Amino acid sequence: MKHVEHIQKQRPALDTRWRMLKQTREFFWSKGFTEVETPLVVRLPGQEPYLNPIPLVLHNELGKTFAGYLHTSPEYTMKKMLTAGYEKIFFLGKTFRDCESFGGMHNPEFTMIEWYRAHEDMSALMQDVEQLFQSLGYAQSFERLHMRQLWKEYADLNLDTLLTAEALFAACMSKGYHPDADEQYEDLFYRIFLNEIEPRLAEQGPVIVHHYPAQMAALSKISADDPRYAERFEVYIEGVEIANAFTELTNADEQLKRLTEERALRQKLGKDVFEIDPEFIEAVRSMPPAAGVALGFDRLVQVLAGCKDIDDVLVLPASKLFL
């Protein structure tokens, strides 16, 4: 009866969840978005070096086998849809990531809201995020901060001078960290960010942190006003990251270059390595300017239901199914 007991115990939080699912859908439809479904089982998942897609094997009626993965995000398919002519679309469904904790901040399957706006940049998404929270009954207003401001205020560092791995490595050393000599820019960045800045965000209300160093652009566009930074923002509530957004990169060659680098890093880290989706690269080549954001729905429920552990907002978390 452990399963039934968990569901009963979490009934109030779960009821909040169902209400929020409905309100979220209503919010996006009322703003002119179309809800879309993308394949959850894909042949070629994303190349993010630190994500582990869950591998699986499919069989057709003749017993022929096909290797695939559960998607880690609907991004590639949604961008293909933008190229095909969709302009305002949202996905509200499950995504999957292996090798993460069962409970706490993670569950191997979790719910994502991901939405895209063609012909817009990330400022339109910031407004969407703020309005979505309002429509769900979240009363606090967001503060928008440039990443550079946070580094100045909380780490007493000028981020403008720390935009290369060498400079950031030196800053980490002088602050008493012990990074590896060949550590990636991103890892060096997070050493300082997670130890000195993120804990301070917990004391603050909801924050939108915008403009990341160009080195951490991932799939985002470099800012036209200041090419040292990328048009990317993250949403933090009580120190927990809840959303990640980009003005999307539309340069296919640059996209291919970044994915090739990420794939090489996957190989170096000993992760599963797969082909870069050529259909995705071709789609990016004729994709309209667009902005997109992924927001962790479970964490959103945690905020509104006041639950510290993701398990508390899931009907049956992996910890109950497998441990």
Add this chain to the structure above:
Amino acid sequence: MGDTTGIRKGAVIQHQNDLYVVTDFQFVNPGKGSAFTKTKMKSITTGKSIEITYKSGESVEIVQVTRQNMQYLYKSGQFYSFMVQSTYETVELAADVLGEDIKYLKEGLDVIGMFHETTCVAVELPKKIQYMVKVAPPAVKGDSASGNVTKEAEMENGLKVQVPIFIKEGENILVNTETGDYGGRSGE
């Protein structure tokens, strides 16, 4: 020495010339950079709490602790007294060493004390502890029809647990100390 996989509650870590006991930790994979383990720990010498975020796989100086069987005796003032079973010595622990675990203590409970040199820095509870149910309101007709398969019961030491409606006062039940959930009737 060790790495982040050795971080758990009660582990003792050497950090900047001081020893810290891990009070809480959390695995975080932001998906962009590599994964991290956020670690809350308390200094053994000053009692001050700090939060350190380690990169997954990073080396961490985990200090060996010795484990000794202890029995909980009683609370006196601000302290909780335990007896070390091999030496009959009494160890007094402050509330903040025990943290959330205080609610599970009952007289005579066997626990494991983690010692760094002569200082008990943390206590490990059994995974399941047996309690006698002191207060359990009888099930009301219609409870299961309305979906209430559990009710709140109070144990001999004041601990409150959600139990199935068939549990009666005076029965012995097991409670899971990791989750605080009902863990079955004892002997089942």
